[in-house]
Amino acid sequence: MKGRGQGRLPVGGAVQQALARQRGQGGGHRGIRPWRAGPSRSEAVMADCYTELEKAVVVLVENFYKYVSKYSLVKNKISKSSFRKMLQHELNHMLTDTGNRKAADKLIQNLDANHDGRISFDEYWTLIGGITSPIANLIREQEQQNSS
Secondary structure, eight states: OOOTTTTSEETTTHHHHHHHHHHHTTOTTTTSOOOOOOSOHHHHHHOTTSOHHHHHHHHHHHHHHHSSOTTOSSTTEEOHHHHHHHHHHHSTTTEEOTTOHHHHHHHHHHHOTTOSSSEEHHHHHHHHHHHHHHHHHHHHHHHHHHHO
16 A cells, blocks of 8 residues: 555656746647547547547646636636636645645745636646656656566
């Protein structure tokens, strides 16, 4: 059984480094044709015509909008409190300290490129890249060890 924090990425550390690297690259997802509005998530996830990657993208996009307040004056952005909830509810197995307000606020500060106190979709996508980059590195290292 894994101990607390094992197999998970810290809110800081490697994720913060990956975020900094990704910011330097200017956001790799630009220039890709945007996702078209289509069937609802449940229909998309169940549809046999969608690939696993397409289903994963739909889940990521809908997860963002799940935490955007319907009552906020600022549309299409996640508030600090909603972002903290998202960390606790959605990423508590991959990130440590998701319940630590200070660590969450530091992550928000690092993601919030325009310093408006809210997380836009592009800033959210930077988080996703920051989480997936170290995971990809671990998978590559394991594959190299297995092939040796």
